[in-house]
Amino acid sequence: MTAANLGWFALRRISWALVAIALLATLVFLVLRVFTPGDPAINILGENASEADLRAFRQRYQLDRPLSDQYRHFVSNLAHGSLGHSYEVLHRKYPVTAVIAEQFPWTMELALASMFIAFLIAVPLGLISALRQYSWVDNSATLLAFLGVAIPNFWLGPMLIVLFTIKLHWLPNPAGDVVRFTSLILPAFVLGTALSAKLMRMVRSSTLEVLDEDFVRTARAKGASSRRVLFRHVLRNAMIPVVTVMGMQFGALLGGAIVTEKVFARPGLGTLLLHAIEKRDFNVVQGCAVTILLCYIVVNTVVDLLYAAIDPRIRVAGDGR
Amino acid sequence: MIRRLLVSTSAAILLAIVLLALTASWIAPYTPRDRDETALLDQPSATHWLGTDENGRDILSLIIYGSRVTVTVGLGTVALCLAVGTLLGLIAGYSRGLVDELLMRATEVVLSFPGILLAILIVFVVQSPGTLTVILALSVTGWAGYARLVRGQVLQARELEFIRASEALGARPARILLRHVLPTILGPIIVQATFGVAGAILAEASLSFLGLGPSEATSWGAMLDQGAVLFIKSPYLAIVPGLAIFSVVLAINFLGDRLRDAFDPTQRHDASSAH
Numbered sequence: 055m056t057a058a059n060l061g062w063f064a065l066r067r068i069s070w071a072l073v074a075i076a077l078l079a080t081l082v083f084l085v086l087r088v089f090t091p092g093d094p095a096i097n098i099l100g101e102n103a104s105e106a107d108l109r110a111f112r113q114r115y116q117l118d119r120p121l122s123d124q125y126r127h128f129v130s131n132l133a134h135g136s137l138g139h140s141y142e143v144l145h146r147k148y149p150v151t152a153v154i155a156e157q158f159p160w161t162m163e164l165a166l167a168s169m170f171i172a173f174l175i176a177v178p179l180g181l182i183s184a185l186r187q188y189s190w191v192d193n194s195a196t197l198l199a200f201l202g203v204a205i206p207n208f209w210l211g212p213m214l215i216v217l218f219t220i221k222l223h224w225l226p227n228p229a230g231d232v233v234r235f236t237s238l239i240l241p242a243f244v245l246g247t248a249l250s251a252k253l254m255r256m257v258r259s260s261t262l263e264v265l266d267e268d269f270v271r272t273a274r275a276k277g278a279s280s281r282r283v284l285f286r287h288v289l290r291n292a293m294i295p296v297v298t299v300m301g302m303q304f305g306a307l308l309g310g311a312i313v314t315e316k317v318f319a320r321p322g323l324g325t326l327l328l329h330a331i332e333k334r335d336f337n338v339v340q341g342c343a344v345t346i347l348l349c350y351i352v353v354n355t356v357v358d359l360l361y362a363a364i365d366p367r368i369r370v371a372g373d374g375r
Numbered sequence: 376m377i378r379r380l381l382v383s384t385s386a387a388i389l390l391a392i393v394l395l396a397l398t399a400s401w402i403a404p405y406t407p408r409d410r411d412e413t414a415l416l417d418q419p420s421a422t423h424w425l426g427t428d429e430n431g432r433d434i435l436s437l438i439i440y441g442s443r444v445t446v447t448v449g450l451g452t453v454a455l456c457l458a459v460g461t462l463l464g465l466i467a468g469y470s471r472g473l474v475d476e477l478l479m480r481a482t483e484v485v486l487s488f489p490g491i492l493l494a495i496l497i498v499f500v501v502q503s504p505g506t507l508t509v510i511l512a513l514s515v516t517g518w519a520g521y522a523r524l525v526r527g528q529v530l531q532a533r534e535l536e537f538i539r540a541s542e543a544l545g546a547r548p549a550r551i552l553l554r555h556v557l558p559t560i561l562g563p564i565i566v567q568a569t570f571g572v573a574g575a576i577l578a579e580a581s582l583s584f585l586g587l588g589p590s591e592a593t594s595w596g597a598m599l600d601q602g603a604v605l606f607i608k609s610p611y612l613a614i615v616p617g618l619a620i621f622s623v624v625l626a627i628n629f630l631g632d633r634l635r636d637a638f639d640p641t642q643r644h645d646a647s648s649a650h
Contacts, residue, residue, distance in 0.1 A: 070483070074487045077484050078487060085497065204573070204621055204624040206581070206584075206617060206621065208580075208600075213613075216607065308489065312585070317603070350488070351487050
């Protein structure tokens with residue numbers, strides 16, 4: 055597969071990502087502006103607000119304009135990297151991008167830490183499971199995977215807080231000093247539990263497949279040590295699909311972070327979104343949704359492109375669609 | 376042996392939950408509205424087997440009534456996703472060309488959206504959602520996975536000799552799809568639907584935990600949300616509904632795994648995930 059083919063694939067993939075972003079951002083706009091009952095001005099200022107205040111509010115946020123004008127304004131703002139202004143009095147001086155920029159690093163930190171923890175759990179367990187197939191280790195790991203996928207993170211969280219923070223005093227209160235590194239351990243573990251279960255099974259099946267490949271047999275026949283075969287040949291190749299799945303699961307982690315942030319009372323996009331929902335602050339809800347959506351699509355596109363660069367079969371499949 | 380035991384236990388748990396949901400109003404000792412002012416946050420006792428919550432409501436009764444939302448949302452969401460996804464997948468896979476291209480592009484767009492986020496937005500828009508709203512909110516993105524799976528399976532099935540023979544004999548596309556293709560590809564669809572039920576139950580519980588679940592009915596996720604606040608004082612308030620969600624999802628995953636083995640022996644012992 056030539057570099058030109060890869061370039062063509064990248065162009066198609068990026069164009070498609072842009073179309074998806076445009077369509078989904080429009081969907082978010084329509085869901086919030088067209089289908090939502092009630093007047094945001096009354097929702098924010100209250101039913102006792104004067105007509106002049108309500109009119110000024112609508113004018114300020116262009117809610118008195120036709121929907122087509124509002125949409126044009128939304129698209130033009132988006133193209134300039136703006137998501138409008140928060141309705142809420144507390145944030146009145148702040149544009150939505152500034153409010154989101156304050157919260158986004160907390161969510162990214164949580165998502166990245168949970169991915170790291172999932173990787174730390176999944177790779178060794180998946181590898182041992184594959185190397186000792188059908189042994190008690192493999193069976194225990196399978197059971198753990200089932201438990202990890204089935205356990206709701208909003209149930210696991212409080213139980214771990216009680217155990218590690220209140221009873222054993224091993225970890226600080228995750229909601230207390232969020233800047234401390236140790237405050238991140240429990241939320242990241244809880245968010246990464248389901249992912250680690252899925253990844254572990256993926257590492258196992260991927261390793262089993264690679265162990266059966268001719269090049270592994272050849273390496274062994276040439277007298278390479280078990281350690282060299284494992285790390286240079288098996289693990290390297292088995293990790294390609296695993297890393298891809300990790301990238302694709304990143305968006306799911308951002309969605310899961312909404313729940314985890316509530317469980318641990320952490321700041322972040324999820325907490326901001328739920329607060330904005332409670333206050334019916336449309337622009338912030340819309341901004342959070344568009345930000346999560348952008349991350350989701352950008353990460354998936356980058357992962358697809360990297361995978362295509364590594365594995366030419368993906369480009370062929372992509373072209374054949 | 377252990378596998379067989381796990382599968383029969385799982386089937387028994389699921390059967391029990393469905394029966395609880397169907398007979399809730401007959402077998403629950405109290406209704407979700409009954410409040411015992413003299414028994415606020417009571418420990419489990421002979422009168423209240425699983426204790427009471429901060430409003431004096433019987434936890435056991437709430438769990439029994441809550442199973443209705445779990446069963447309705449789990450099965451309802453998957454039924455709706457399955458109907459839409461299978462229909463679109465069959466059409467895309469069989470027609471190919473422009474129709475396939477358009478349907479699959481639409482599927483990709485939907486799959487680009489984190490399902491829980493769109494569900495949150497839809498429920499937010501509706502303000503006081505009912506069980507049906509939650510089912511619709513979860514189905515808006517849920518159908519896409521089935522459409523993609525079915526389309527892939529149809530593409531494979533079309534190459535089978537007997538399906539080519541029916542085409543050559545001039546059978547109508549609808550007949551070929553419903554009489555020949557669909558029965559051939561049913562296995563993987565059933566497996567995915569089984570895991571889908573577990574995913575829908577977890578998603579509904581997440582929405583309820585966030586305060587965005589069905590407003591008119593008792594739900595395990597909402598119970599967990601209330602229980603988490605009083606976890607130190609009355610841990611059973613959160614432990615009981617959490618255990619209920621966990622056991623049902625685990626049971627469905629065990630059954631789904633067994634079904635996958637039954638339909639595809641090459642995958643034996645390769646357990647994985649819900650949703």
